[in-house]
Amino acid sequence: MHATEISPLTKKLAAFVALSDGDLAVLARLHQKRRSFGAGREMVHEGETEQSAYILAKGWVCSYKLQPDGTRQIIDFQIPGDFLGLRSVLLRTSDHSFEPIVDILAAEVPKKDLLEAFTNTPRLATAILWVASRDEAMVVEHLVRLGSRDASKRMAHFLLELGARLTLVGLGSKSGYACPLRQYHLADALGLSSVHVNRVLRDLREAGLVSFRDGQVKFLDYAGLVKLAGFYTAYLDETGPLLL
Amino acid sequence: MHATEISPLTKKLAAFVALSDGDLAVLARLHQKRRSFGAGREMVHEGETEQSAYILAKGWVCSYKLQPDGTRQIIDFQIPGDFLGLRSVLLRTSDHSFEPIVDILAAEVPKKDLLEAFTNTPRLATAILWVASRDEAMVVEHLVRLGSRDASKRMAHFLLELGARLTLVGLGSKSGYACPLRQYHLADALGLSSVHVNRVLRDLREAGLVSFRDGQVKFLDYAGLVKLAGFYTAYLDETGPLLL
DNA sequence: CGTGCCCTTGACACGATTCAAGGCTAGTGG
DNA sequence: CCACTAGCCTTGAATCGTGTCAAGGGCACG
Secondary structure (H helix, E strand, C coil), X not given: CCCCCCCHHHXXXXXXXXXXXXXXXXXXXXXXXXXEECCCXXXXXXXXXXXXXXXXXXXXXXXXXXXXXXXXXXXXEECCXXXXXXXXXXXXXXXXXXXXXXXXXXXXXXHHHHHHHHHHCHHHHHHHHHHHHHHHHHHHHHHHHXXXXXXXXXXXXXXXXXXXXXXXXXXXXXXXXXXXXXXXXXXXXXXXXXXXXXXXXXXXXXXXXEEEECCEEEECCHHHHHHHHCCCCHHHHXXXXXXC | CCCCCCCHHHHHHHCCCCCCHXXXXXXXXXXXXXXXXXXXXXXXXXXXXXXXEEEEEECCEEEEEECCCCCEEEEEEECCCXXXXXXXXXXXXXCCEEEECCCEEEEEEEHXXXXXXXXXXXXXXXXXXXXXXXXXXXXXXXXXXXXXXXXXXXXXXXXXXXXXXXXXXXXXXXXXXXXXXXXXXXXXXXXXXXXXXHHHHHHHHHCCCEEEECCEEEECCHHXXXXXXXXXXXXXXXXXXXXX
């Protein structure tokens, strides 16, 4: 049904593993059951037991945890080509909630189909595990960002990481990308107040490093931003998976 | 050789899965190759490709990432019964470094043995994957701690989490536990200066909540501490794994 | 008896939050 | 077509939490 279009996930995987025609066919099959979700309506609540995962095809999602005092900490953003709830299918109930940031389109992947794909196409399985492992590395990097960098470095690093991820699925480049996030999303993700996010963005813009406006991130001085952020891509690049 | 003693890992797994004699035998076999490492000497460096994982039998380890500016962020502590480098065996090179905090004793688990155990004892495999997934949930919780809690809540939450983990392997209780960490370990883990860690510890002690002294953590008012920290154990308790 | 490591405390500086007010823009109903 | 509203962004001023700097104390070890 969507046979001719190349999905973002396929694009991402292809950057790291040579996929056979068989792999591609299975991947296409996993993309069959399309569903859409409206912006702002929670998809999965913390603690729910899911039977399906999703592959995000279009739009952005965030995963977060709510605190007793009402603040929320955004753990990660999902962009096209990312899995949603992969872990909860493989292992346990979800330990955080998901919410679409804009209207999204996602392919539902029932547990059964996923497990089948795993047994039938080992190379694809490896690639998917590699993706999961990369996601985990990004969470760790986010942790480091929160624990030991000041506001502008956090921001710089975060915007660069997003850029790198989007570039991999053809939605970004070293000059910038479209970004539907609000300043309060940045605040909740980076552990800052939205007022301060605003100030930091102004500073970065006035320093000629990066601008965040009208849904567009524009890198004005990529190298300078990388230097400020201490942005090393080792945790993202990974030359490819080895096994399981 | 160590046939009679119950390893911490076994204790931990047994709390969640009913292990058969076969499972126990395999587990015991994984514990055979004992090695020791001296405190402070880095075991694995970020980026290294490991061929073995370890099961920590005695002592504490921390995993961390170093920043360009020399500060380090501790990502997690490993206590007896925890795996070290499990991910790097299954999937990819390690993305952070490990360092023993005290002299430790660990069982080396070669990749081959681990994979064998996975195929031969599916129930054990599930249990181990469950452990890995729990570790990941703890990293997420740590991220939340750093992003959206002030210093005393971070500290309170952290000390409680450690207590819960240690209790599971018989090394702690609701009244306290032995803890070889220095104040600078807490600082590096919680994203605080060690000076401030010191102040926070004093405050908590004077508030009659918890004391951290001479290698002993003593809970003076467990319920009060839980309340201050907003400590909910859902992410740790997990009534048990379902599958793979 | 010294030396080094860690803990402790105080004074001060700085980064981030909070509070408050106002502006812009898109959407809504008169 | 024009109020009017609701979100979101922007800015300033005051406050608070945490970091930095500096000095001293305790304890273990050589």
